[in-house]
Amino acid sequence: MTPLQAWSAPFAARTPMDPGLLVPSAALAGIGLLLVGSATRTDPGSVLVQRQAFGVCLGLALMWLVSRSEPRVLRAYVPVVYLLGIAGLVAVLTPLGRTVNGSQAWIVLGPGLGFQPSEFAKVSTILALAGVLGGRSDAGRPGGRAVLLALALTAAPVLLIALEPDFGTALVFCAVAIGMITLSGVRMRWLAGLAALSGLGLVLMWRLSLLRPYQLRRLSVLIDPEADPLGSGYHATQARIAVGSGEVFGTGLFRGGQTAGHFVPEQHTDFIFTVAGEELGFLGAASIVALVTLLLWRGLWITASSASSYGTVLAGGVICWLAFQAFVNMGMTIGIVPITGLPLPFVSYGGSAIVAAFAAVGLLDAVNRTREAVP
Amino acid sequence: MALLAVVVSSMMLTVLGRLWYLQVVSGPYYAKAAADSRLRTVPLPAPWGRILAADGRPLTADTLVGRGGLETWYRADLAGRAGVRELAVDSRGTVTRVLGERGPRPGNTLTTSVDPRIQRLAERALAALAAKAGRESTGAVVVLETSTGRVIALAGHAGRATPARHGGAMGLDTESLSGASGALIAQRAPGTARAITSQGAAAAFGFGRRTGIDLPNEATGYIPDSVHPEHGPAAGQGEVLVTPLQLATAYAAAVNGGTLFSPRLAMTVLRPDGTVVRTIAPPAAGRVAASPETLRGIRHALAAIPSPDTALDAHGGPGTSWSACYVPAETPRYVVVVVSSRTGGHAAESAARTMREGIPRLGGTTRGT
Numbered sequence: 110m111t112p113l114q115a116w117s118a119p120f121a122a123r124t125p126m127d128p129g130l131l132v133p134s135a136a137l138a139g140i141g142l143l144l145v146g147s148a149t150r151t152d153p154g155s156v157l158v159q160r161q162a163f164g165v166c167l168g169l170a171l172m173w174l175v176s177r178s179e180p181r182v183l184r185a186y187v188p189v190v191y192l193l194g195i196a197g198l199v200a201v202l203t204p205l206g207r208t209v210n211g212s213q214a215w216i217v218l219g220p221g222l223g224f225q226p227s228e229f230a231k232v233s234t235i236l237a238l239a240g241v242l243g244g245r246s247d248a249g250r251p252g253g254r255a256v257l258l259a260l261a262l263t264a265a266p267v268l269l270i271a272l273e274p275d276f277g278t279a280l281v282f283c284a285v286a287i288g289m290i291t292l293s294g295v296r297m298r299w300l301a302g303l304a305a306l307s308g309l310g311l312v313l314m315w316r317l318s319l320l321r322p323y324q325l326r327r328l329s330v331l332i333d334p335e336a337d338p339l340g341s342g343y344h345a346t347q348a349r350i351a352v353g354s355g356e357v358f359g360t361g362l363f364r365g366g367q368t369a370g371h372f373v374p375e376q377h378t379d380f381i382f383t384v385a386g387e388e389l390g391f392l393g394a395a396s397i398v399a400l401v402t403l404l405l406w407r408g409l410w411i412t413a414s415s416a417s418s419y420g421t422v423l424a425g426g427v428i429c430w431l432a433f434q435a436f437v438n439m440g441m442t443i444g445i446v447p448i449t450g451l452p453l454p455f456v457s458y459g460g461s462a463i464v465a466a467f468a469a470v471g472l473l474d475a476v477n478r479t480r481e482a483v484p
Numbered sequence: 485m486a487l488l489a490v491v492v493s494s495m496m497l498t499v500l501g502r503l504w505y506l507q508v509v510s511g512p513y514y515a516k517a518a519a520d521s522r523l524r525t526v527p528l529p530a531p532w533g534r535i536l537a538a539d540g541r542p543l544t545a546d547t548l549v550g551r552g553g554l555e556t557w558y559r560a561d562l563a564g565r566a567g568v569r570e571l572a573v574d575s576r577g578t579v580t581r582v583l584g585e586r587g588p589r590p591g592n593t594l595t596t597s598v599d600p601r602i603q604r605l606a607e608r609a610l611a612a613l614a615a616k617a618g619r620e621s622t623g624a625v626v627v628l629e630t631s632t633g634r635v636i637a638l639a640g641h642a643g644r645a646t647p648a649r650h651g652g653a654m655g656l657d658t659e660s661l662s663g664a665s666g667a668l669i670a671q672r673a674p675g676t677a678r679a680i681t682s683q684g685a686a687a688a689f690g691f692g693r694r695t696g697i698d699l700p701n702e703a704t705g706y707i708p709d710s711v712h713p714e715h716g717p718a719a720g721q722g723e724v725l726v727t728p729l730q731l732a733t734a735y736a737a738a739v740n741g742g743t744l745f746s747p748r749l750a751m752t753v754l755r756p757d758g759t760v761v762r763t764i765a766p767p768a769a770g771r772v773a774a775s776p777e778t779l780r781g782i783r784h785a786l787a788a789i790p791s792p793d794t795a796l797d798a799h800g801g802p803g804t805s806w807s808a809c810y811v812p813a814e815t816p817r818y819v820v821v822v823v824s825s826r827t828g829g830h831a832a833e834s835a836a837r838t839m840r841e842g843i844p845r846l847g848g849t850t851r852g853t
Binding site: 151288291292349350351352353354355356357366367369370371372386387390391394395398401402405406409412413421425428429432436439440443444445 | 485487488489491492493495496498499500502503504506507508510511512513514515517518519572580581583
């Protein structure tokens with residue numbers, strides 16, 4: 110069997126994509142295009158919508174390709190994919206990397222053509238962790254060695270991303286690792302040890318003042334945004350005003366005064382949810398939450414019904430990633446989570462993030478096909 | 485697995501709940517905050533239109549022709565429309581963007597029939613009068629074009645202590661009067677006016693009602709109530725009060741065939757590009773239904789050079805002196821009315837004489853009729 114035949118397993122070609130995955134993700138991407146258009150409508154000559162549309166097309170194509178893959182075949186490529194991800198994260202710290210908003214997170218290949226290796230690394234790390242924790246067979250729960258290996262595999266990208274620095278993204282990896290280790294069915298004592306380790310780490314960060322002053326301010330304005338209304342509280346306050354002023358029905362798409370006035374910084378990327386809040390109101394914002402929830406529930410169902418522990422951990426990893434990132438992103442715009450630079454999956458402007466998110470949905474679909482193929 | 489489902493569901497429910505609180509419960513509060521924080525409206529004042537004399541030059545601010553009054557009266561034409569610039573500001577008050585701008589529309593130009601040379605002459609005559617009469621005196625000079633009712637010159641001063649009789653009752657504020665308002669203040673009427681009134685023709689000559697000139701704060705004057713003859717002229721309140729302007733329109737009617745004009749200072753309203761918005765002509769407020777003898781008597785009296793014996797009335801009554809004349813005397817083109825609160829020394833007469841002798845010397849008029 111050639112690699113190509115192996116990739117395109119016979120069962121895969123005949124079944125269409127799972128609508129429970131395709132519809133919410135495509136709908137979110139469509140809404141995202143509208144919102145990016147609205148957020149950039151007052152910038153003359155902005156081509157961000159076109160670029161975003163290109164990213165969506167690329168993402169849909171990659172999703173289709175990944176969904177057609179045989180997860181076990183894919184698994185053979187995991188070491189290569191993981192190392193590529195790490196290589197990207199290393200490259201970004203070299204002079205190849207470009208600093209945007211204080212984080213050296215981009216590799217720019219040409220004008221308007223750049224990507225974020227950390228987005229690719231999310232997929233590659235999830236694949237790697239699934240490979241380690243999923244077990245070669247259904248021989249039972251992974252042992253301590255697998256857990257340690259998983260922690261090491263997570264630590265590498267986390268440390269590299271923390272150097273950029275991009276702590277929000279680093280936290281995504283931590284959340285994914287914790288979720289996947291928990292899902293893999295390791296013994297309780299490992300989980301307890303992991304929790305203790307996490308707690309110790311947090312205390313150390315606090316005591317050794319590893320948090321930077323701006324991060325502490327972001328934490329404090331979360332509790333009281335008025336504490337620093339012109340500084341760190343500015344994002345939080347403006348985001349809340351934009352979202353809150355949408356009220357139930359919103360001001361109407363392309364009609365938000367806060368959006369037009371560019372009061373909320375980074376509104377087309379990390380704060381895209383405020384555009385939905387202002388212009389589409391509670392109904393629109395809640396619809397986005399509903400779409401995200403639908404996608405996550407479908408993913409949870411796939412996770413639960415996977416025939417293999419590899420599929421379970423893989424799908425679970427994707428769910429942890431998307432759920433954590435969506436929650437942190439939406440939460441920071443409405444003042445329940447500290448502000449971190451995380452995009453809203455499928456919706457925020459950013460080609461790398463869009464492509465990576467669609468690839469992740471492709472992974473979910475691939476896991477789903479495996480279940481159908483192996484009764 | 486179930487744990488993950490619970491965590492995911494509760495995260496999404498938390499977001500939903502917070503959205504509900506922000507948008508539905510606190511929505512109106514944030515909507516107001518948004519409106520407060522994002523817009524700053526900066527008015528862009530429109531330049532006022534100019535007021536031009538008959539020679540096309542601007543009436544200067546110190547011209548005592550009631551420029552302020554014209555600005556009030558023709559405010560809608562002169563003011564233009566202020567523009568507005570809407571700025572987006574952040575919570576720091578820093579302007580982030582210009583959201584939009586509507587440019588101001590400059591005010592229209594007002595041309596008047598005021599002949600600056602005759603106006604200056606009137607002002608000089610009045611200044612001489614005031615110099616003799618003192619600061620507390622009132623005085624006014626009115627020059628009307630008899631055939632049209634247009635105001636050619638209008639000068640006046642109103643002393644602080646002078647009560648604006650039957651003008652004060654209508655909210656006339658002598659403290660803030662512009663110079664021209666002296667012509668609008670009711671004074672004790674001269675003999676001719678009293679004679680007209682006694683003939684029952686007061687209303688026909690427009691006494692007791694405003695002429696309707698395009699200036700604010702015009703007094704109505706006063707005609708004794710004929711219903712109560714017991715309150716005759718001997719009684720203080722039975723005195724005839726007329727404004728210099730009322731008298732001027734009446735005298736103009738005496739030589740123009742009987743048309744009682746509502747005088748106008750303004751002639752045209754022009755757009756900034758010079759095109760005409762509208763022309764303003766003094767409307768006929770009525771026709772004088774006086775006997776030919778009465779009109780002839782007025783014409784005859786005013787044709788003479790103003791002097792104590794030939795002027796209409798050298799002693800308008802206690803505290804007032806009047807003088808009036810036609811210029812030129814034979815073919816009256818203008819009517820000049822002078823009033824002063826100074827009674828002695830032929831004060832008003834000398835001012836009227838200044839006008840009567842001075843106007844013909846100015847040569848050709850600056851404006852065709």
